[in-house]
Amino acid sequence: MKKLSEEHKRNLSKSHARYWLGKHHSSETKNKMSKARVGKKPMLGKHHSVDTKKKLSEKGKGRKFSIETKKKLSKARKRTILRQKLNPGRGNLYSKKGKFRSIKNKEWLFYRSTYELYVFRILEKMPMVEKYEVEPFGIPYRADFNNVRIYFPDLLIYFKNGSKKLIEIKPLTLVNDSINMKKFKAAKIFADIHNMTFSVWTEKEIFKHRLRKPVRSVVQ
Numbered sequence: 302m303k304k305l306s307e308e309h310k311r312n313l314s315k316s317h318a319r320y321w322l323g324k325h326h327s328s329e330t331k332n333k334m335s336k337a338r339v340g341k342k343p344m345l346g347k348h349h350s351v352d353t354k355k356k357l358s359e360k361g362k363g364r365k366f367s368i369e370t371k372k373k374l375s376k377a378r379k380r381t382i383l384r385q386k387l388n389p390g391r392g393n394l395y396s397k398k399g400k401f402r403s404i405k406n407k408e409w410l411f412y413r414s415t416y417e418l419y420v421f422r423i424l425e426k427m428p429m430v431e432k433y434e435v436e437p438f439g440i441p442y443r444a445d446f447n448n449v450r451i452y453f454p455d456l457l458i459y460f461k462n463g464s465k466k467l468i469e470i471k472p473l474t475l476v477n478d479s480i481n482m483k484k485f486k487a488a489k490i491f492a493d494i495h496n497m498t499f500s501v502w503t504e505k506e507i508f509k510h511r512l513r514k515p516v517r518s519v520v521q
Contacts, residue, residue, distance in 0.1 A: 442487035
């Protein structure tokens with residue numbers, strides 16, 4: 302295979318950027334791309350090399366953010382600080398990632414937070430639970446008037462009595478977020494149509510082991 306020169310690569314990159322200038326993928330294409338990426342986590346367990354980290358750092362220097370982006374970054378930072386205050390001594394629980402061996406599902410599961418890991422462990426010990434699926438399917442929801450996105454709930458639990466429960470795992474500080482509320486509303490409607498129940502589990506239920514009791518959904 303012929304090796305491209307650095308100049309040739311830069312020209313290809315510029316031409317690609319010019320082609321997409323002012324263009325957007327259709328909702329149908331976005332949905333297809335989203336479904337194609339389900340379960341694929343190319344960077345899970347991997348790390349950037351020192352050289353790559355240096356390049357990324359250099360690239361970000363001098364970058365200017367819009368006022369709207371600055372507000373979003375500030376809001377996200379405040380949420381992180383608040384979560385750490387609510388869980389002193391545990392570090393940033395919501396950011397921990399790794400693999401968990403499920404006996405009930407007979408496979409390795411990926412978790413993206415300590416919250417999820419705790420839930421996996423508890424579900425494994427609950428005799429009424431037959432099995433559970435991680436991010437079982439996508440549910441369309443309307444983020445804005447002309448913006449339909451796909452939301453993937455965290456878990457679908459299958460109980461031995463034949464019932465099913467759709468679960469979203471979220472820190473209490475993020476439950477009332479406007480986008481999350483729209484996701485929860487879509488999930489509640491979806492669950493009602495497909496003979497399931499939908500609930501949001503926060504640290505109140507997870508770390509106090511109250512999952513055996515019925516958990517009230519935040520969606521009315």
